[in-house]
Amino acid sequence: MSQPEILLEIKDLKTHFFLHEGIVRAVDGVNLTVPAGKTICVVGESGCGKSIMARSILRLIERPGRIVGGELLWSGQSRGGGTVEQRNPDDQGAKRPGTVDLATLDASSEELRNIRGAQIAMVFQEPMASLSPMYTVGNQLTEAIRLHLPMSPREARQRGLQLLEHVGIPRASRIMESYPFQLSGGMCQRVMIAIALSCGPQLLIADEPTTALDVTTQARIIDLLRDLQDETGMAMMFITHDLGVVAEVADEVVVMYLGTVVEQGNVDDLFHDPQHPYTKALLRSIPKMGSGRREALATIRGQVPHPQNRPAGCPFHPRCDYAMPGLCDQVEPPLVKLGPRRVSRCVLHDRALMASHGVSATEQKEDA
Ligand SMILES: Nc1ncnc2c1ncn2[C@@H]1O[C@H](COP(=O)(O)OP(=O)(O)OP(=O)(O)O)[C@@H](O)[C@H]1O
Numbered sequence: 001m002s003q004p005e006i007l008l009e010i011k012d013l014k015t016h017f018f019l020h021e022g023i024v025r026a027v028d029g030v031n032l033t034v035p036a037g038k039t040i041c042v043v044g045e046s047g048c049g050k051s052i053m054a055r056s057i058l059r060l061i062e063r064p065g066r067i068v069g070g071e072l073l074w075s076g077q078s079r080g081g082g083t084v085e086q087r088n089p090d091d092q093g094a095k096r097p098g099t100v101d102l103a104t105l106d107a108s109s110e111e112l113r114n115i116r117g118a119q120i121a122m123v124f125q126e127p128m129a130s131l132s133p134m135y136t137v138g139n140q141l142t143e144a145i146r147l148h149l150p151m152s153p154r155e156a157r158q159r160g161l162q163l164l165e166h167v168g169i170p171r172a173s174r175i176m177e178s179y180p181f182q183l184s185g186g187m188c189q190r191v192m193i194a195i196a197l198s199c200g201p202q203l204l205i206a207d208e209p210t211t212a213l214d215v216t217t218q219a220r221i222i223d224l225l226r227d228l229q230d231e232t233g234m235a236m237m238f239i240t241h242d243l244g245v246v247a248e249v250a251d252e253v254v255v256m257y258l259g260t261v262v263e264q265g266n267v268d269d270l271f272h273d274p275q276h277p278y279t280k281a282l283l284r285s286i287p288k289m290g291s292g293r294r295e296a297l298a299t300i301r302g303q304v305p306h307p308q309n310r311p312a313g314c315p316f317h318p319r320c321d322y323a324m325p326g327l328c329d330q331v332e333p334p335l336v337k338l339g340p341r342r343v344s345r346c347v348l349h350d351r352a353l354m355a356s357h358g359v360s361a362t363e364q365k366e367d368a
Pocket residue numbers: 017019024025026044045046047048049050051052053064065306307
């Protein structure tokens with residue numbers, strides 16, 4: 001099977017916050033890839049660095065935070081004037097321009113401004129907070145369009161109306177005249193999605209886009225994002241706590257723990273055959289439909305430590321059922337490739353490392 005085209009490759013990304021009290025290593029060596037046209041879901045408990053990783057991609061980290069290491073290799077390009085463009089099935093061979101390392105660009109450079117919005121767009125958790133209360137939806141939408149596309153105000157307004165209709169907003173011309181506070185949370189999120197899609201991005205980063213919404217609206221927004229992705233062929237990086245949503249939307253899953261990726265893989269493989277002890281523990285903590293038994297849900301013991309108190313060795317070892325004293329509390333686990341697009345960061349996958357610490361694979365299996 002041929003390998004998918006990689007749109008974004010994050011290599012050893014480190015984003016730290018420099019506080020008086022010390023350094024917070026919020027993102028501390030993230031490696032992951034986003035294939036073109038696919039949805040990757042980033043999961044992990046609160047504080048694992050998901051949002052900071054996502055914001056780092058668009059260079060939206062503010063002081064006292066900054067990227068201190070690693071690469072953000074972006075191979076996308078503007079689709080030129082597209083709004084919610086339809087996917088062209090023959091368009092497999094869109095020519096690849098040179099790859100640019102987003103981490104090296106000046107955060108206020110024109111090159112980065114051109115990439116933001118036009119190639120990579122982001123939708124945040126709080127739609128109301130992302131929109132300005134001072135301007136109408138129409139002002140904000142047409143401004144976003146005209147920032148990247150050479151259009152007259154009239155053309156941009158027309159485009160805006162189409163976009164609002166496309167994201168399922170009825171009476172779009174009335175909504176154009178409304179201020180965000182006059183709309184519901186779900187409606188605001190649809191407006192944000194319309195703004196995000198206005199220039200036809202190749203990657204949409206959605207950071208907990210439904211967390212602030214009620215359950216019915218959540219489901220509608222997820223359906224909308226899925227439909228839009230099918231139509232446009234854009235890739236999505238979807239950050240969520242909700243493993244039910246992951247099962248529904250993901251092609252691949254990235255599991256983060258304390259600033260690093262501990263496992264990445266195809267959604268079916270990862271749900272049915274998780275390899276990393278943290279992934280196993282996360283999956284044990286979700287209810288199973290139709291098991292026919294009333295079982296107590298497992299919780300992961302302990303809490304995610306603050307990044308300032310990062311444990312030595314494997315950061316998950318104090319909470320891990322498989323932890324081996326003398327090994328996991330001392331050795332940083334290697335990122336092991338388990339398949340063409342499957343990695344896991346655990347000493348359990350490295351027999352040589354275990355043997356060098358006097359643990360055999362069978363012994364370990366029996367213990368577990
Ligand atoms: N401005 C900041 N100053 C200092 N530390 C910060 C700042 N922003 C984030 N952090 C720390 O970085 C770590 C990662 O935060 P991040 O928001 O990325 O986690 P997350 O996995 O997205 O969590 P959640 O799911 O709750 O949003 C946390 O420990 C957080 O306290």
